[in-house]
Structure formats: structure tokens, C-alpha cells
Amino acid sequence: MEVQRLDASFDRYDELLSVIRYAFAYMDGRIEPPSSAYRLTAASLQEKVLAEIVFLALDRGAIVGCIFCRPEENCLYIGKLAVLPASQGSGAGRALLVAAEQEARTLELPALRLETRTELVENHARFRAWGFEKTAENRHPGYDSTTSIEMTKRL
Secondary structure: OOOEEEEOOOOHHHHHHHHHHHHHHHHHHOOOOOOOOHHOOOHHHHHHHHHHEEEEEEEEEEEEEEEEEEEEOOEEEEEEEOOHHHOOOOOOOHHHHHHHHHHHHOOOOOOOEEEEEOOOOOHHHHHHHHEEEEEEEEEOOOOOOOOOEEEEOOO
């Protein structure tokens, strides 16, 4: 397993989009509102890659996972952490989070922050095992109840 930071030479947007959509497919019918992953296109993904810090998990050159990072005032925000189902349990997700932690330290940011949907309790447990703790509850516009929880890991 290799973790690689993307740069401007990256050109495999269709493959990356497929990885994200396939990794997020288990959420279909489980979360409301549906994941924003389905609004991504190869073109919008290219813009997102250029605007954020992105790491890929590669297995013999094939993309098996990704993590998108965006510096904020007091943390590095983690978005679109995705690992293909066949690669889950291989350490790819953990390796991507380690890369994000190293990036936060380089940027002198004291924490990682992410959001996960309320329905995805298995993700809450996984992130807790990786050192994250629940710090807030949020709701998407137009919803009266909590739709996601925010989790933070202090570095």
C-alpha cells in the first residue's frame, strides 16, 4: 500500500470518481439527504482536487482510496475519505488519515475535523477507535433533526 499526494499532473479523474462513488454506495438508502458524492463529476472533481489537499491510497498503481483535506483556522477538515470495499481492513483508511495528520502538523494545525452521518454508527465507532471524539451535531439545510455529527481528533 502506497500513499501519494496528488499534484497538478494527476489526470485519472474518472477512476477517482468511480472509487468515491463505489466506496460511498453502501450509504444508498441509509442516509438522508443522499451523499454529495453523487453530485460530483469528473470536471467538478478536478476543481476540488486543485482547491484541496488530496492523498490517494494505491495498491500496485490502482487507486483504492482517497482523502480530501482543507485547512481551516484551527484544524484540517477531512472530507471524502473513501476506501473501496475490497480494500477495507487493509490499512488504507488508516494510512490516509496518517497522511492527513502529518499534513496538519506541517501546517501547524492542532486537530483534524470531519463529519459523518448520524445513521452510519459503524463509522462513528471506527473514527473513535482512531482517536476522534464527537464535538458537535449538525443538520443539513431544510432538515429539522440532526443529520450528521462532527468529530475531532486533537494532535
